[in-house]
Every structure is written in structure tokens, then in C-alpha cells.
Amino acid sequence: MIRIAIPNKGRLHEPTISIFNDAGLHISGGAESRKLFAKTTDPEISILFARAADIPEYVQDGAADVGVTGLDLITERGADVETLLDLGFGKANLVLAVPEDSEFQGPQDLEGKKVATEFPVITGQYFEKLGVNVEVIKVTGACEMTPHVGIADAIVDISSSGTTLMINRLKAIDRAFSSTVYLIANKESLKTKEKILDIKTALESVLNAKRRRYLMMNVPESSLQAVKEVLPGMSGPTVMKVESSKSSEDSILAVHAVVDADLIFTIVNKLKKVGARDILVVPIERIMP
Known part of the structure; x- marks a missing residue:
């Protein structure tokens, strides 16, 4: 039996259900995000619905053999998994942003400053690569407010259209990371369960056809x-x-x-x-x- 972990809700849920359906792996009751498990048209393949942020760890630890989640979440968790296929949807950027009236023009201007983010690992790697020393402050929500209440000088946060930044009087000054949704696999499962590669091939065939x-x-x-x-x-x-x-x-x-x-x-x-x-x-x- 192969268990696939997919997002249980949010912007990644419906596109994931859709691509599996297009690949011939129809998911029973796929729109019901409250369910924990579901069957597919293949009796040897089942679905586990989970938070997108938890899926990298589920796959790493073997709770699921295969998973679908964002590259940003995989990287942030440092998950030891095999990345099989870029599924091409769920595109998002982690951007470095500062208040609109700030004099900061680029990441180098933040030397010695505080940066708030929900992605401390990616943010730390980004600044380390640039050779800029900052204090990374981990937050779990309302990241956009931190520069306005004196908690941080800048933020690194997800931005798709830039609307949220504009509403919160912030401006992006650099892109720290780009993410799409990936198909990932547990490394041990990949060695012993050949059907995992069949799943990859089926999804890849859908992506090829769309282009x-x-x-x-x-x-x-x-x-x-x-x-x-x-x-x-x-x-x-x-x-x-x-x-x-x-x-x-x-x-x-x-x-x-x-x-x-x-x-x-x-x-x-x-x-x-x-x-x-x-x-x-x-x-x-x-x-x-």
C-alpha cells in the first residue's frame, strides 16, 4: 500500500485534487477537507489529508510514502526527502519587504538589523549567502505588522500579487526565495515501492499534455x-x-x-x-x- 499526503485545505488543495484526477487517480470525496483519509481508483494507493506545512515531515518519517507540498515548506523544514517532480502550480515568492517610507533600498542596507519571518531557515540561508548579518526573529502570524510596531526593521514573507504588502504600507526590495508545489517521496519507500515512479509518470504525463x-x-x-x-x-x-x-x-x-x-x-x-x-x-x- 502506498499512502500519499496532500494538503487538506488552502490554495494548494483543489489544484492537487485536480491533477490527481486528471492523471487517473480519482480521489473519493476529495473536496471534503475534514476527512483524514480517502481512497483512490487504485486499491493500492490511498490519500492522507494533512496540513501542507506538516507534509515534508510526514514523508521524511514514513507516515506517508509520497507527498505534495510547496518547495518553501520542504526547504524550511530541512526535510530529508526525494524531490521527484515540480508540479508547476502554487507559485509564490518569499520577498524581503520594508516600510514604504524606509530608506532601505536592498538587503545590504539591513546589516545588523532585525528581520521578522515565518521562514527563519530560508531567511537565514538567504542573508548568509549574501554575507549580510541580521537578527532573524521568528513569528507565527501577522508578520506584516512587525515593522510598524517596532519588532523588526524588515520582513521576509510570502507574496503572490503584492496586494497584502501594499495594504500594510510595505514595499518589496528583493526576492529571497521562489516556490512551486513538488511531488516528494520517502527515500526508503522509493527503493522498495516501484509504483511510486508510476505515480510520478502519471502526473508528469498530465503536465506534458497541458503544455x-x-x-x-x-x-x-x-x-x-x-x-x-x-x-x-x-x-x-x-x-x-x-x-x-x-x-x-x-x-x-x-x-x-x-x-x-x-x-x-x-x-x-x-x-x-x-x-x-x-x-x-x-x-x-x-x-x-
Whole structure:
């Protein structure tokens, strides 16, 4: 049996449920964050719902074989786990911020000052790398208030849009750490439970598919070479003859290719200019490596 720890609530909960569902590991009652355990469509895989901050330790200690949580939490806990895959969502930055009216312009200006944070390990590593000596003060909440009540001169805190900083009359002067959500595994479990790599492959196939689109089009045979030059497919386009073509002079070919989603707008317009028609753009559910 493989146990996967995933966030029980918060901004990481729903995206985690979604990617597992897309990978074919549907979670029973996934939206019910009060549950502690859940089953999946695979009888050998179960789910443990936990606080995102606790998941690195659960995986390290073997309470879970696999976990999904933020890289910031993994790093802050110093968890001895195997990082398997960057899942690409839950993006957040830990920023160094100071009061708006402060004269501090960069981290070097904070030599000998006090910095409040909920992430003392990451903050200490950040300033140590810069060679700046500060006093790191650990807080458990309301970090944004500490400069205004004389507890600290600056903070290191999570910022996604910057709105919270602005509301609290703070300004970011540097980025201390960037984080996304990762799939992690217990090192001993990884050695003995092969299905963990199957879980990684399934999630990776979903990520690969989200970055690609499947193109289908009809192309006159005389335009085929020009179309091939436009298409940057994964391994070249698939070309098939359309049997309904009336004669060899106007023979029509069906051309299929997988392309990067970010290139669709440009590629489709180029394809039309070189003779492709009846172009279909189709989302892909999974791409297995």
C-alpha cells in the first residue's frame, strides 16, 4: 500500500485534487477537507489529508510514502526527502519587504538589523549567502505588522500579487526565495515501492499534455513541404492520404502534429498562409514519455 499526503485545505488543495484526477487517480470525496483519509481508483494507493506545512515531515518519517507540498515548506523544514517532480502550480515568492517610507533600498542596507519571518531557515540561508548579518526573529502570524510596531526593521514573507504588502504600507526590495508545489517521496519507500515512479509518470504525463496541443488539418500535397517547415512537432507530423480526394492533381493529405501550446496562435496563422485548411486544435489529456 502506498499512502500519499496532500494538503487538506488552502490554495494548494483543489489544484492537487485536480491533477490527481486528471492523471487517473480519482480521489473519493476529495473536496471534503475534514476527512483524514480517502481512497483512490487504485486499491493500492490511498490519500492522507494533512496540513501542507506538516507534509515534508510526514514523508521524511514514513507516515506517508509520497507527498505534495510547496518547495518553501520542504526547504524550511530541512526535510530529508526525494524531490521527484515540480508540479508547476502554487507559485509564490518569499520577498524581503520594508516600510514604504524606509530608506532601505536592498538587503545590504539591513546589516545588523532585525528581520521578522515565518521562514527563519530560508531567511537565514538567504542573508548568509549574501554575507549580510541580521537578527532573524521568528513569528507565527501577522508578520506584516512587525515593522510598524517596532519588532523588526524588515520582513521576509510570502507574496503572490503584492496586494497584502501594499495594504500594510510595505514595499518589496528583493526576492529571497521562489516556490512551486513538488511531488516528494520517502527515500526508503522509493527503493522498495516501484509504483511510486508510476505515480510520478502519471502526473508528469498530465503536465506534458497541458503544455501541448494536437493539430489536425487538411493539406494539398503540393503544400506539404511548406507545412512541414512550419510545424515544430515532437517528432515530425503524421501524414495520411485522404481517400476522398478526386484526383492526384488536387490530392489532399491529412496532417497531424503535436505542438507547444504557446506557439498555437503563430503556427495556425502560418499554416493557413502556406495552404493548410480545416485546421483543428485539440487539447491533450495525457502524454506518456
